[in-house]
Amino acid sequence: MAAPSTDNTCREEADTTTMERSIRERVPPLLTDLYQFTMAYSYWRAGRHQEPAVFELFFRDNPFGGGFSLFAGLHDCQLFLRSFRFTHEDVEFLRSVLPPATDPAFFEFLRGLDCSGVTLRSVPEGTVVFARVPLMEVAGPLAVVQLLETSLLCLVNYASLVCSNAARFxxxxxxxxxxxxxxxxxxxxxxxxxxxxxxxxxxxxxxxxxxxxxxxxxxxxxxxxxxxxxxxxxxxxxxxxxxxxxxxxxxxxxxxxxxxxxxxxxxxxxxxxxxxxxxxxxxxxxxxxxxxxxxxxxxxxxxxxxxxxxxxxxxxxxxxxxxxxxxxxxxxxxxxxxxxxxxxxxxxxxxxxxxxxxxxxxxxxxxxxxxxxxxxxxxxxxxxxxxxxxxxxxxxxTCTKQPSLGCVYKLVEVQGRPRMKISEDPEKSTVPGRKAVYRLIDADGHPFLDLLCLAVESPPEAGVALSCYPVVHNSDAVSITPAQVVCLRQEVFATGEVTQPLCSAAETRAKVQSSLQTLHPRHKRLQEPDTYSVAVSEKLHNLVTELCKGSSSDSNFLLAN
Amino acid sequence: MAAPSTDNTCREEADTTTMERSIRERVPPLLTDLYQFTMAYSYWRAGRHQEPAVFELFFRDNPFGGGFSLFAGLHDCQLFLRSFRFTHEDVEFLRSVLPPATDPAFFEFLRGLDCSGVTLRSVPEGTVVFARVPLMEVAGPLAVVQLLETSLLCLVNYASLVCSNAARFxxxxxxxxxxxxxxxxxxxxxxxxxxxxxxxxxxxxxxxxxxxxxxxxxxxxxxxxxxxxxxxxxxxxxxxxxxxxxxxxxxxxxxxxxxxxxxxxxxxxxxxxxxxxxxxxxxxxxxxxxxxxxxxxxxxxxxxxxxxxxxxxxxxxxxxxxxxxxxxxxxxxxxxxxxxxxxxxxxxxxxxxxxxxxxxxxxxxxxxxxxxxxxxxxxxxxxxxxxxxxxxxxxxxTCTKQPSLGCVYKLVEVQGRPRMKISEDPEKSTVPGRKAVYRLIDADGHPFLDLLCLAVESPPEAGVALSCYPVVHNSDAVSITPAQVVCLRQEVFATGEVTQPLCSAAETRAKVQSSLQTLHPRHKRLQEPDTYSVAVSEKLHNLVTELCKGSSSDSNFLLAN
Structure with a gap:
């Protein structure tokens, strides 16, 4: 290949300390939206900041009119979580921009914050993924997991987009x-x-x-x-x-x-x-x-x-x-x-x-x-x-065809109770509850459906028929029988530590190739690909229906007055 | 306005040290294309690295199908030039990636490099600018000004693009x-x-x-x-x-x-x-x-x-x-x-x-x-x-309409002699020679033409007719009479120092508004604006013609054999 490198063997990556420093420099904890702090303050003020909460990160449409995306940015997210801490200077700046009504004790709280209470479950970096499948689950104290939103989105959005673009090239x-x-x-x-x-x-x-x-x-x-x-x-x-x-x-x-x-x-x-x-x-x-x-x-x-x-x-x-x-x-x-x-x-x-x-x-x-x-x-x-x-x-x-992926970060559970945003725009409604995500494989070894279940449900079994609801609006139930079932996400960060080895660029690159290999060509077509199915389990479907009606105890209408 | 800020008065910017540290972190001197180093080495090896050279930075088309762009990123370029130095670690990495044939003394040369020999002349940040007008002129030792290419382009390209996009919004x-x-x-x-x-x-x-x-x-x-x-x-x-x-x-x-x-x-x-x-x-x-x-x-x-x-x-x-x-x-x-x-x-x-x-x-x-x-x-x-x-x-x-500006950085002079790239694609040919750039203003106070002259020419004078050639391919000469003449660029960096005060975001924001104010509405229309004229002086036009024919002594054909 072009001189001076004559092959494409990867060299060693920089050591983790250098990488982590690079992330801290690129993604300081102030590189976020101001409303994360006003919300965190309101939670703190109401004594709700430690309530266990779960957010999910996903995108709504596969990029470039394609049939798939690649999930990337996890490595950076893991390093970001591990190094997440406010400096004295950060906190003093926040003191100067938050409204004067902010209780000074809140800044002490910020000064002591880290991600030791946060658990990240994620699809492995470099995996082929699809619209509407929650790629990352961020669980932890409500105020902390709220504060992480913008940074995690920023790290995943472009990384996944440009990685998917490269895969298409x-x-x-x-x-x-x-x-x-x-x-x-x-x-x-x-x-x-x-x-x-x-x-x-x-x-x-x-x-x-x-x-x-x-x-x-x-x-x-x-x-x-x-x-x-x-x-x-x-x-x-x-x-x-x-x-x-x-x-x-x-x-x-x-x-x-x-x-x-x-x-x-x-x-x-x-x-x-x-x-x-x-x-x-x-x-x-x-x-x-x-x-x-x-x-x-x-x-x-x-x-x-x-x-x-x-x-x-x-x-x-x-x-x-x-x-x-x-x-x-x-x-x-x-x-x-x-x-x-x-x-x-x-x-x-x-x-x-x-x-x-x-x-x-x-x-x-x-x-x-x-x-x-x-x-x-x-x-x-x-x-x-x-x-x-x-x-x-x-x-x-720059991904001229579509320069943004549009990942979002949505609250799905607080204190063990499912939460849902029910928008007038159905596209913007969310799927509530803490979930498990399974990839169902057909007899030829091709993935054919990603299934979102409630975390408490027992997993689907290979060779056993199950009924589920495609996430396409108002779909009827379908019955399917997977030849294999893969649990799509794994814990990658907990108690302040990275719990799965950080993958090097070369390792993730290999993962991309093997993940793309198993995908059926009809989903890989660059023009007019077949849509890959994503569905919710019956239990999850029922929960959505309940919450939309407001019949769940966790979606109260104000009846008393 | 939206809480918590109740007005849009700018706060103080961070001090220059913080800004400069931020630039060093965001734009380390290794954040560039490898070929800058292989070229620099070849210059050094041939003993040409200190030859005085001049590069120009410009873009070829106004973005978003519009009639103008805004020039931005200068502040970052100035800080980048001031802090440009290779660390020991940088140089050791370069030693490991450049071909083994590289003379070890070259790395000593890199270790001692800085921008003390570089002079940057630039359009002020926040000015309304047009395609094909050289916005920055970077003069200095050939090897050094070559090494700066990618970083300067990276700092100007997106800054100008997104600033122009914001102006359109x-x-x-x-x-x-x-x-x-x-x-x-x-x-x-x-x-x-x-x-x-x-x-x-x-x-x-x-x-x-x-x-x-x-x-x-x-x-x-x-x-x-x-x-x-x-x-x-x-x-x-x-x-x-x-x-x-x-x-x-x-x-x-x-x-x-x-x-x-x-x-x-x-x-x-x-x-x-x-x-x-x-x-x-x-x-x-x-x-x-x-x-x-x-x-x-x-x-x-x-x-x-x-x-x-x-x-x-x-x-x-x-x-x-x-x-x-x-x-x-x-x-x-x-x-x-x-x-x-x-x-x-x-x-x-x-x-x-x-x-x-x-x-x-x-x-x-x-x-x-x-x-x-x-x-x-x-x-x-x-x-x-x-x-x-x-x-x-x-x-x-993300500038979805056009996510890249496409600024380029072209060599126009070495050792006082004009250089030119004569491409088979006329769009990719360059305008040779060290230049002065003038903005000509009409009697109503509107800019109506940007004129590129050779630096050695005397400037156009208000009220005096002059003949020039629009840069549109194969245009005939036109005669124009400016009511006012403004020299568009000024020296902003020399002998290792920033020579014009660094403008804060607030100051540049004000400059944008006043610069846009003077532009005639026909150039500001978001759809189908009138094209603003850019022209070269007769002397410059003649130089281009000579170099294309190869009749200039600086564009030798290999006649001897």
Missing amino acids: RLAAGPRRKLLELGLRRAQGPDGGLTASRYTHIGGFDLTSNVQAGFLFGIPATGTMAHSFVTSFTSLEEVWPRTLVAVDGDADPVDVISLTKGWLSRVCELLGATPGKIREGELAAFLSYAIAYPHNFLTVIDSYNVGCSGLLNFCAVALTLCELGYKPVGVRLDSGDLCALSVDVRRVFRLCSEHFSIPAFNALIIIGSNNISEESMAELNSKENEIDAVGVGTHLV | RLAAGPRRKLLELGLRRAQGPDGGLTASRYTHIGGFDLTSNVQAGFLFGIPATGTMAHSFVTSFTSLEEVWPRTLVAVDGDADPVDVISLTKGWLSRVCELLGATPGKIREGELAAFLSYAIAYPHNFLTVIDSYNVGCSGLLNFCAVALTLCELGYKPVGVRLDSGDLCALSVDVRRVFRLCSEHFSIPAFNALIIIGSNNISEESMAELNSKENEIDAVGVGTHLV
């Missing part, structure tokens, strides 16, 4: 083409870029241009040169040193300028090209780069004109390197009709390989990188091209 | 309606949320929900309660304390439960409402909040049903507060037909005011906040409604 590209994430400069803020690098790698990208993502997450970083490097040179006079030592020859430096000029003549002759249209500055840039990094020679060849200049200059320098025993890496195309250009370039590589008997020219790679969208990625499968690797920036990291 | 809303930014949970990463809060305030929003934005930038923060607060209550038994002291009455606490029940009866009677449909938990939530923050009573009233429950409960508690001498603030509507609901709510407020002789009910505010887009904001001007303030999240902060 990967599906569009097919399994073999290398995918490079190049989005940092176009990301929504510096951390948008960093988060994108992590979660697009998890979603299926191989390499990133982002050095900090390499540093923090061990993602292999890649990149060689921009057009500015090429255009900064004007003349071969600027090349220095002007010599290179052959890989396994004697130690006498070889004059590469002369050597390259010779190769350029032969290339021009072979291709019938006009030397008069070749840019000298471009040749100087390529030579300078080759002299600096002879093992990593990969250049952008469209700063002027690919056919008349860039490709000829590349071939001349690459042939020089080959003569000295080095293996040039390849080229990047960054404008024009990438497919057509790549075919031309490959033809020239093959011709050179054959004519000059240089087999290394058959291993050269071609990278394409010009405003690639999911659609243009998919087109690579239908149009003739020779592109080995694709660099994607804007459309990947 | 402000234009759509008109000058009087209060605008609240509520986007943190839907932002692209935590810092996307923080950046959005700063730059949407600068672009014209009044308040934010984001506490950290209040802490760092002094932006007034707002917010009272979510639906979860309302649904967490089930019964009036949960209200505690159950008393409140009147504002200027005697100190005897009053039983507000009884008082509220009395008011609720009277409200139901007045409105002919059915008490049996009123949610007791909602009333308990409102009462608890009122007891905690009697001066800041603003509730969300659609957790169940506005007309049958939320509005009645609000009125009862608000009337109780009025009786005790407090001034309730208002309500928030978060679902359904906001316009129609607001009209109903206002009617009830007026009725209560009149019937119970409570003038404070005429001052109650109504906030709307349900997936507001630029279009739905504009609709508020044509549909009957009583919405005083609008809360906007997703569409504002």
Whole structure:
């Protein structure tokens, strides 16, 4: 792959302390909505702040018009919970913004807060998930779990969105083409870029241009040169040193300028090209780069004109390197009709390989990188091209098709009693009660339905028929028989500690691939996928009905007056 | 405005040290593309790293199909430049990712790097700007100014985009309606949320929900309660304390439960409402909040049903507060037909005011906040409604209409000689040479053309006709006479220091308003605006022509062989 990294093996991630510091810096506990504090104060004032409460996090629609999403951001949430504490400075700031009526003792309470009373149950990071399935359950003291809302949403929303987007690009590209994430400069803020690098790698990208993502997450970083490097040179006079030592020859430096000029003549002759249209500055840039990094020679060849200049200059320098025993890496195309250009370039590589008997020219790679969208990625499968690797920036990291996932965080239980928001907009009503979530698998090993039950119900059993209600509005009961049943969530944080090992980016990336593997292709289609079923158990269905009618004791209408 | 902040006066920003630390944490010098380092190494290896070079930053199209953009992110760029330094840990990481061929002395060079040799000339932050006008000029040692590319782009791109988006929402809303930014949970990463809060305030929003934005930038923060607060209550038994002291009455606490029940009866009677449909938990939530923050009573009233429950409960508690001498603030509507609901709510407020002789009910505010887009904001001007303030999240902060601005950073000069990228895609060609940028103003005080000249040219003069070439491809020369000429850029960073005072968010916000004020309405139209003219001087036009032909000595074709 593109120099300097030559494979996509992950390096070690930074140690957990560095990661945790990074989270504390990116997500300080004040990075939240003010109303979390006014609500927490009201709970505290009413003596309700310690009441056990349960929130659920979910999204309402699969992103990008697709049939699935990937769940991501959990690792950051776990570190966030572990480090959640207000500093003296934080509390003093809150004292200055909350209404003067706030009892000073509340600030003492905040000063002592942490997440030791919070339990997080979650779908494993990197799992394929669906709209309306509660992905995380956050249980703990009412005031604390309320305070966590905005931060957890912020950490899950974009991570899951951009990871899902990357997975779609990967599906569009097919399994073999290398995918490079190049989005940092176009990301929504510096951390948008960093988060994108992590979660697009998890979603299926191989390499990133982002050095900090390499540093923090061990993602292999890649990149060689921009057009500015090429255009900064004007003349071969600027090349220095002007010599290179052959890989396994004697130690006498070889004059590469002369050597390259010779190769350029032969290339021009072979291709019938006009030397008069070749840019000298471009040749100087390529030579300078080759002299600096002879093992990593990969250049952008469209700063002027690919056919008349860039490709000829590349071939001349690459042939020089080959003569000295080095293996040039390849080229990047960054404008024009990438497919057509790549075919031309490959033809020239093959011709050179054959004519000059240089087999290394058959291993050269071609990278394409010009405003690639999911659609243009998919087109690579239908149009003739020779592109080995694709660099994607804007459309990947900013998720132009749908730049927000819309996760929400809803209260479902207080003091062991189910809570529900019954909106005039049915889409905005919530499913009450503490739940267990099961993924039902069919006889072919494909998941076919996610079932939400009350936590107190006994789990569905493999091979046993059960009746349930699809969450689609006003659906009738259906009967289904799973071949296997998987409990979808597990406890990942409790008593102030992370209770499942934190997954590295590489581990979660592997999880994504295996989770996507089991999903039936009809749900993975990028256009018009089949809808995956999500249903509630009969007991949960009955509870919803009761609460909507107000007939449950936990949904009192004010009858006494 | 929405409690607890009662106006939109900015607080003090955090001190510069805190801001600079925040930038260092958000934008460490490794948060960049790897190729910046491979290029820097090649320059260093060739002995070219100290050559004086000039880059320009600009975007190619005004965002959102609009006629203008706002320039933002400069403040962060200035702090970034001032603090730009590699730590030992950074350099050791780079040593591990750059190709093994990298000369160890290069890492010593990196260790000693800073921006003391860099000069930044920039359009002032908050200025109305247009596509293809170079907004920043970064001059300094070639290797250093190359290394800055990704970070500067990342800091300007999203800041300018989201600031421009906010300005469009402000234009759509008109000058009087209060605008609240509520986007943190839907932002692209935590810092996307923080950046959005700063730059949407600068672009014209009044308040934010984001506490950290209040802490760092002094932006007034707002917010009272979510639906979860309302649904967490089930019964009036949960209200505690159950008393409140009147504002200027005697100190005897009053039983507000009884008082509220009395008011609720009277409200139901007045409105002919059915008490049996009123949610007791909602009333308990409102009462608890009122007891905690009697001066800041603003509730969300659609957790169940506005007309049958939320509005009645609000009125009862608000009337109780009025009786005790407090001034309730208002309500928030978060679902359904906001316009129609607001009209109903206002009617009830007026009725209560009149019937119970409570003038404070005429001052109650109504906030709307349900997936507001630029279009739905504009609709508020044509549909009957009583919405005083609008809360906007997703569409504002993620810029759903166009989630990336696409700023680029192009080399225009090395060693005093102009550089140019001549792409096969004319859109991707650059305008060479170090420039001066002038804004030409017409006799009515409206800017009508931005003129790019070579830095060495004498500036255009007011009242003197000049000939220039619009940047639209292949345009003929036009003759124009400005009434006034403004030099658009100024030096803001040099010799390692910020040379213009850093502007606070409040100052830049004022600049935005005055800059937008002078722009002719035809360029401000949200749909199909007139295109603002950008042109190059004759001298610059001639230089482009020369370089394209390769006839300039700085654009050598390889003639010798």
